[in-house]
Amino acid sequence: MAVKGLGDYDEGNIFAKILRGEIPCKKVFEDAFSLAFHDIAPQAPVHVLVIPRGKYISLADFTAKASDAEIAGFFRAVGTVAKMLELEAPGYRVLANMGEHSGQEIPHFHVHIFGGRPLGRMLSET
Ligand code: 5GP
Numbered sequence: 874m875a876v877k878g879l880g881d882y883d884e885g886n887i888f889a890k891i892l893r894g895e896i897p898c899k900k901v902f903e904d905a906f907s908l909a910f911h912d913i914a915p916q917a918p919v920h921v922l923v924i925p926r927g928k929y930i931s932l933a934d935f936t937a938k939a940s941d942a943e944i945a946g947f948f949r950a951v952g953t954v955a956k957m958l959e960l961e962a963p964g965y966r967v968l969a970n971m972g973e974h975s976g977q978e979i980p981h982f983h984v985h986i987f988g989g990r991p992l993g994r995m996l997s998e999t
Contacts, residue, residue: 876980878931878972888924888981902954906946909954909986918989919958919965923951929982932971951984960988 883889890896891910898910901921912920925947929935936944955965965988970977 875973875976882928907950917987921986922983924983930980932969935982966992
């Protein structure tokens with residue numbers, strides 16, 4: 874079910890549990906600001922999620938409240954992960970869902986990195 878992407882942070886969300894080490898993930902990268910891991914239900918040959926360590930519900934929340942260092946560190950990590958996965962030469966897509974119309978399901982800000990095949994146009998028709 875889609876979340877609003879606004880309001881109070883839910884400590885029980887699945888990415889909070891991954892950050893606390895309470896449930897496993899297939900880790901790709903981590904640093905002081907970010908953790909990157911494979912999506913559990915990949916929609917492309919490469920489908921990795923990058924999340925900030927801070928407690929932000931959505932892109933709206935992150936850009937409103939995170940420090941400049943957190944924002945810079947996070948987006949640098951997104952680029953680093955794509956490079957590590959050798960996606961730069963063929964190209965890749967970065968996507969962040971925010972709120973109900975986007976279908977955001979997990980109320981902890983995350984960026985999807987898709988790659989490994991031509992990805993078609995930007996939006997599905999449905
Ligand atoms: P959203 O729709 O919120 O932008 O994307 C949430 C993503 O999290 C989905 O692509 C979904 O497959 C992924 N996901 C949900 N639960 C888990 C989990 O427990 N582990 C991992 N690695 N990914 C998850």
